Amino acid sequence: MTQALLTMKGIVKTFSGVKALDGIDLRVSPGECLGLCGENGAGKSTLMKVLSGVYPHGTWEGSIVWDGAELEASSVRDTERAGIVIIHQELMLVPELSVAENIFLGNELTLPGARMNYAAMYRRADELLRGLGIAGINVAQPVMNYGGGHQQLIEIAKALNKEARLLILDEPSSSLTATETRILLDIVRDLKRRGVACVYISHKLDEVEAVCDTVTVIRDGRHIATQPMRGLTTEQIIAMMVGREITNLFPREPHEIGETVFEARNVTCLDVTNPRRKRVDDVSFNVRRGEILGVAGLVGSGRTELMQAIFGAYAGTSTAHVLLNGQPLSIRSPADAIRAGIAMVPEDRKRHGIVPLLGVGHNITLSVLQRFARHGALDAAAELDTIRTEMKRLSVRAAHPMLPIANLSGGNQQKAVLTRMLLTHPKVLILDEPTRGVDVGAKYEIYKLIFELAKTGMAIIVVSSELPEVLGLSDRVLVIGEGEVRGDFVNDGLTQEQILTAAIQPAGRRAQPNEANAA
Incomplete structure (x- = not known):
């Protein structure tokens, strides 16, 4: 067996007499990627805060052995100095500072007189990003000029600049597109080849399967199992996580669909920063009583802006004619929408x-x-x-x-x-990315609730980037592309490929129902 870089033994962490961690063991070797899996609230983040020094030595029980010696860190700076770096789910970047300034934050390179050596920092930041295969980033520009995907990769460059020997990635792909996620997984594979150890925390088990060598499952603060990934199936990991077997993630139940209860007509949203551009362009749709309408589309398609305009929450200029049970509504704010019987769970809960x-x-x-x-x-x-x-x-x-x-x-x-x-x-419930950052057990509970609400006659709109989720939940699927409706399909034999085909077709062209459901 390879010599362990990190061994955590019998970790116990208590809050107000309640054990959040109850005897957790963890072992990682150089060049190994360990998948840490468990339901929300299982103790994953608490365990990583113990490891990274957020909870200092003495506030928990057990032992941490790092590179053959006992680790007794009193702060995050101590663990980073040792080579343990954590990238949190909520990125720790300063938006107004440049990419290079963020990468060197707290570890700045200086000239005589304590002046910043910007030339050296720009050069090193550029080297780090290119070493990760990331091109096209101007390291002198504010980090807020780049999207969430690039910012996640900048966080990794920041970690590597601290000479990380163990990199902890907490839900690293929660805000990434499919393309950005593939880049991230390639970076993790490259780090493994360089001998960097990784702890990969994710609810997306396909990612765990793709890059992890070993999987540790914890449940309710207790260690359940540690096994090689090659001997596990996704179903087995789920069973260990939730303590029961989930044979069908989408517990679909028959529910009656009635008459049209909700209509949105001619919804248009102008871009907040560039009013000459339309984020949503004259979109109309309806939802029936007891119906689950899935809304699909690529990132940036205008799905969220469409829902915000309907709910009175869009930050820019928008117009929308909204009718409930045939009666027009005047919605200028979320409070107006809630009073009228429309509720919304937003995309960004934070x-x-x-x-x-x-x-x-x-x-x-x-x-x-x-x-x-x-x-x-x-x-x-x-x-x-x-x-x-x-x-x-x-x-x-x-x-x-x-x-x-x-x-x-x-x-x-x-x-x-x-x-x-x-x-x-509510009579109408809008769920924008309802299971983002949610574990499989909680997903199952949310899906079950959605079907139960539909059975009561509630009209439900589900916006999701996960096409299996759209197909698993929806009675009908509305496809949005570049702010326009690209398709409106009954979910009968509908496939992911057909939805994507509709989403990427040329502007101004709308797929017909028989096109989407063609064999």
């Missing part, structure tokens, strides 16, 4: 879905506080009773209902936002 420092429970009741008003005061007992009931209904895991929601895993945050929207009793 920016638009949660109030991070507010408690989980208060995030859940934020849209319906008027229900708990009693003679000018808030009935805290009634509110807490509702919070506990709703958290239990959607299995929102939190040590306490008033724990800041920022402390929860991504999947539990998502379920809390969904719970808040359902408390408004």
Whole structure:
């Protein structure tokens, strides 16, 4: 067996008497990529915070042996000095600083007199990016000029500049396109060839299968198994993660589809920074009672902008004629939409879905506080009773209902936002990327809920970048491309290839139903 670079043994971490980690073991060798899998809230991020020094030595039990010696780090700087670098799911870049300044942040190269040696930093930053196979980035430009995919790769260059021997990637592809994800996986393979060890945390098990040599599964803070990837199937990993076998990820149930309940007509959105450009161009569609409408399209197609305009949340100039049960609505803000019976779970829950420092429970009741008003005061007992009931209904895991929601895993945050929207009793529910950053167990719970809501007659719109998700959930699929409707298809024998064909066809051309469903 190869000499271990890192060994974690019997790691225990407790918060307010509750064990978040209960005896976790981990082992990684040079050039090995370890996949760390588990449901949201299983303890993956907590374990990595122990390893990276966010939780200093002495605040947890167990031992960490690094390159043959006991590691007793008191800070992140200590672990980075040793060669352990973590890339968080939420990128740690300063948008206004240049690419090079971000790469060297805290490790700047200087000239005599403590002046910045920009020439050397630009040269080294360019070398790092080219070494990763990334071309076309001007390292002197602010990092905010580049998209999420490039920023993720800049984070990797930043880590390598710290001479990382162990790189921890936490949900690295959550905001990447398919092409950017392929580049990322190629970079991980190259790092392995150079002898860099990696811990790859992802809910996307196809990525784990593609680059990981070994898989460690943890559940409820406990070590479940560590096995070679070559001897595992995706189904086996899922079973270990959730403690049960999920034979069908999409628990589809028959549901009756009725008359048209919701219509959006002539929706147009102008680009926020360039009003001469249309992000959405005269889009019209409808949804029927009890129907699940999937909305598909490439990144940048205008799907999210379309939903934001309908919900009164688009940041730029937009026009939209919205009808509910045949009656026109005046929607100028999300509050107007919610009052009318339209609810939306936004794509970016961190920016638009949660109030991070507010408690989980208060995030859940934020849209319906008027229900708990009693003679000018808030009935805290009634509110807490509702919070506990709703958290239990959607299995929102939190040590306490008033724990800041920022402390929860991504999947539990998502379920809390969904719970808040359902408390408004909507007639139309818009879900924009409802399972982004969510583990397979939580996905199954969300999918099951979607089918249950459809059975009650709720009209549901699901926007997703994952075509298997669109096909697994939808009764009908609306395809958007460059701000236009490119197809509207009944999901009967529909394939991923047919959706993509519609999405990339020339502007102004709309696929016909018989084209999409042709053999």
